Amino acid sequence: MKDEAVTAGQSGGASSAEGHDPAKEKSVAPAAPAGAGPVPPTASASAAPGTRRPGGRTARTRAAVRDAVLSGLADHGYPGLTVEYVADHSGVHKTTLYRRWGGLEGMVADALEMAGEDTWTPPDTGSLEGDLRELAREVVESFSDEATAAAPTAFVAAAFQSARAADALHAYYAERFGRCEAVVERAVERGEAPPDTDAAALVRAVSAPLLLRVFITREPVDAALADQAAAAAVAATRAGAFERR
């Protein structure tokens, strides 16, 4: 799979082998591959071992609502998501949903916040290029099948329609790319990058050509493109193009 081109889903919210079966909705999703990279993970990721907030009825309710929101976004997109759908698929009463989340925007924002609560850390291969290549390949792999691509796609789409979803997406990526900066700090310590390298810009530069193709130009991405993005970012770093001015 790693070396096959992945064509971006042509209409974001249309994946749907699952989602209309309430019984299935309430089951615990299988654990996602470790490290979903700097894109929002699918529902399963934060149900995986290692999640920060286990147990408790409140936590279970929150997770059930999050799972219902994700499957609704994947199946119908933000415009088709309704409080009824979330109630039906989470088993949580509508009045509870309104009381605790205010409405759909609050539920979507909370689902994104939970997506940021995993224990993912960036790769540590011993070299800047190795780390960036792994990071880029994680992005490609997360879009290599519809099941893992559906939630991040739905979140990015929702941000176009809801200011609150856009704020949550902004916060999600800021935190996620923030974690990736460890890769740059280690490279500076090893002397692989100038000390005043703009880590935020560098880690975004690696994902940018991939996410551009997935979400905007709708072109395929593959491992070769991931490696190219990593190599380009390393070369630019060495040349000082990411030094802070």
Place this chain on the structure above:
Amino acid sequence: MKDEAVTAGQSGGASSAEGHDPAKEKSVAPAAPAGAGPVPPTASASAAPGTRRPGGRTARTRAAVRDAVLSGLADHGYPGLTVEYVADHSGVHKTTLYRRWGGLEGMVADALEMAGEDTWTPPDTGSLEGDLRELAREVVESFSDEATAAAPTAFVAAAFQSARAADALHAYYAERFGRCEAVVERAVERGEAPPDTDAAALVRAVSAPLLLRVFITREPVDAALADQAAAAAVAATRAGAFERR
């Protein structure tokens, strides 16, 4: 304006000083600044002098429908766009709209196709870095005010909800980035880039960090970031990171 940070619109379809006034809708929009760069131009761009297909009743009808689609997308987003809205704002009868465009998806796709019919050409400053910097700055400038940002934002959002809009967006960017490749061809001729440079990857690498921030992470972009993207792409090119393998 050039050096001020531009914050990406938090909810894509919400700009709307105009749009609900049919009289205003039918007036000719003021000409856009020449060269909207590798992002879909606003309605006004292809009404500007130099457009390939002037005149004719059919062309005028098509342009009126395109303008109505753009203002509808900007005001309501794809989910809120209706054939009634387009009919009201274009002055074209609903039955004509259905007969000629099949429906909303056809109208949106046609509007994007028209966006690709301008005479924009990439900058030719005499150096690769100069050309890429101008290209990147054009992208930043096109998102520096809501009026010019609305249409491209609406198109990117529509692609998440309509497979046909996604296809049209894909075709738009393929053609637009194709034009940008002239910049790389000239650089190769001048000996500034290796002969087997992957021009398609290089021109995408320049826009990618900007469009990532505008459409995905919802972060501000500015001229300094444009220059950084250009410098990074040039350094990567010189180091051979974009050489075809």
